[in-house]
Structure formats: C-alpha cells, structure tokens
Amino acid sequence: MDESYEILGLAPGAERSEVKRAYQRRKELYSRGSLAIYSLASESDRESRLEQVESAYQRILSFMHLHGDEGEHTNSDHSPSAPMPDPEMAPGEYLRWARNQAGLSIRQLADRTKISTMRLDDIESERIDHLPPPVYLRGFVYEFARSLGLVNAFQLSEFYLRRVASGLDD
C-alpha cells in the first residue's frame, strides 16, 4: 500500500483530498506532450508511468473504501459562514478565518508552507512576544496568505507589520 502512495509522491495515510489532488497532478505530468518530462522519459516510459499512477490511485481508493472512508467531510472547527474579520484591524484573526474557509488545519498549512505549526499559531493569535523580527515576519505572513491563495498577500503582510509596530495597543 505504501508503494501506491509513494507513486503519487505522498506519505502513507494521506487524506482523500490530497490523494485526489496528487493523482490529478501526476496524470497531467505524464500526459502526452508534457513539457516537464521532456528528455526525461521516452514515450513508452511515459505511458507505463501513467498506468502506474492510474493503478496506484485505484488501489488507494479501494483501500480507503474498505476502511470506511466514504469521502468528503469538512474538518474545520469554525463554521465556514463565520463573519470575516477586518484584515487591517485584525490580520491574525483574518488569516485564521481564511484558513478555516479553505478547510485547512494548522498541520496541513504547515506542510504546505514549511512553517512550523507553532509559528503559524503565533501569527494567527498575534502573539507579539513570540514573533520573529519584521524582516522575517513579513515573509511568514506573506507565505501564509499566499498558500491560502489570497490575492492580497502583500497588503496583508503590510497590515500585519503595522499592527505589530503599533504594539497592538489600539
């Protein structure tokens, strides 16, 4: 079973949504004429890898089925319809809200951004004493926001720094 996950570039036990995403990406990677594998794979190599990906995905799906995972469920602790906090006044809260909207746990976001769960939590909670110096903080906030697909990632990092500079006193 682990081998099937490995073929999709996943760690064993990855969640259903991740498996699906990884499968779609590998399918694209090994599609005919794929630029990203130019000079790496011959046509027959490409085809056999595509078949491997297909059967790995099917194996994982039936494995999940056997273990009673029937698919989509949300894992957010906040209701997705919670009101949006003001990104300028409460950038940390805004980030937490946006993460919940995306249905991601802190752990999942940490995997995506390579920022530790503790640091992400400090950022969301605006724990000013635990935050790194501005030159680094800016990048963390930017990365956080960007990985959620927020278009205002830059603006948000500005808001955040301003908020920290003002000592959260207002």
Next chain:
Amino acid sequence: MTEDPSPGQPIPPQVPRVWAVGGGKGGVGKSVVATNLGVAVARLGLRCVLVDADLGGANLHTMLGVSAKKGLASIFNHESASLNDILIPTGIANLHLVSGAQALLDMANPKHAQKLKLLRQLFAIDADIILIDLSAGSSFNVIDFFNAAHDPIMVVAPTPTSIENAYHFLNAALHRRFMQAVAKAEVTELAKKALADKNANGLHSPRELLRYLCHEHPDAGSAIGSMMAGVRPKLIVNQVRREEDMHLGDQIAYACHDFYGVKLEYLGGLRSDDRVVSSILDRKPLQATQPACQFSTVIEGIAMRLINRDREAQHG
C-alpha cells in the same frame, strides 16, 4: 528551545548564507534573476553581495550600471587578498558587487586550488546573503559553486531546450555530489565496480546506485542516503508567455521527485516582460526602479521565502 528576540531588531546571521543561480542553458535569465533578487534582499534590509562568477561573460556590472574597476580577476592574480577588499558599491543601500569583468581568458577555467580558495573566501564575505551568478553549462566549475551554496537555484525557461539542459545540469550536479558522498563514506571502489558493470546491475541513475549500495553495504548506504536527502535545489521558471506554463514549475518538482528522488522546491514563475528588457537597456534593475510591478513583487516574494527558509534552517 531558543527564543526569538523581540521584534524590531533584525538579527544578522553569523555566517552569510550563500545562494547560487545556475541552470544549464544560456540566456534563460540567470543574471536578470540574480540581480533583481539581490536588489530585493537589500531592500528588505539584509546586506547582500552579488558575485559575478560568470568569468567568461560577466554582465552584472552592466545590469547594475556600475563600472567595474576591480573584480575577481584581482584575486586570481594576487592583486587583492580578500573579496572584502573588492566590493563595489552599487548605489543601492545594502547591495555590493564583486564583479567578474576584466577577467583574463584563462580565468574562466580556474585551477582546482584556485576554486577552493575562492569558495572559502565567498563564505567569509562580511554580509548576510551572498548571491552568486553562474555561467551557463554543466562544467565542474559551475557545478561546484552550485553545490556548495546553501540554496542552489535553477532558472529555467518554458522551452524544451531549456528543460533538457536543466535536467542535464541537475543530473550532473546530483551525480557529482553523490560521488563525493560515496568518497566520504569510503565506498568508492564498490561504487566504481557497480558502475563498471552497470548494465548487468541495471544501474542508470544515482538513485539506483544508492539502492544497490544500501543492499551491499548498509552503513555506507544510509550515510550517503542522508547526505543526499539534504539536497534541496530550488527552481524559478522565467520568461513565461503561456498561462499554462505558470504551473510548469510544480510539474518539474514532481518530475524531480519521480526521476531523481529529489525534493526540488518551486519558488515561482516570472512572466516575460518588456520592462525587463528596457531595464537592461537603462542599466537599472527593475526591482530598484519599479518595485511594485508584477515582476518585482514576484521576485520580492521569492526573496522573502528564501530568507525565511534560511532562518528556519539555521534556527531549527
């Protein structure tokens, strides 16, 4: 647990972090990327030194609009003792240049001892970030600098020719690093023997060779395995014209996992932009003149990301 100091004071790292920009193909934009990344780092408040290691085709002084009186050449012919003595101010705060201009013809291929000396000196420059611009190609002279960097960055354009050269380059860099790890683990003879009849053993990549060594000599195998696991090349896709190629970087990262067993990190895609061309004509980096344009904001995002990666690597 180490506490972060209070916000307000950036603490400079003790040793400079070294970034190197390479990627095999000529003209893909290595120098453009290096120059603008350097400006971005400086604008973020860290002291940056750009090093033009393309001795056969030095460009950085031109892209920055400075005249290069003294450069790497003066280290090679012993006119200057230290790189710290030949830092050229760029007119941009926090940014200095070590120029590669005025190198003599034979300097493009330095001797092994000279190369080691230069590498030692690079890590002793008084700055936070050292950013090396490499020449095209996959020669040892390029690869050794690429491999020595904390953050080796490949620049690729979305064309079959660039992709082909990039994989060749990556393969060469990984292979060289692998053979160095093999030597360190003192199993060179075993590896050589395995490679000599590689067709019999079915060994076509370092990955397969590693599997073989793990089987034959588990201790050495796992030592080499962990040395290779630390290899984290980065990727920038430049001169993107088609929307679909904005995803090419992610796909290349998956391909590197599947074919080389390497965790390549895709840093971002840069669109083809006429302003880049004009900025070279004006000899002023776009990052300095138009920091808010799309090209510059992507570069700035990449700089921030790398700075943070470095910090995590240093402070755990």
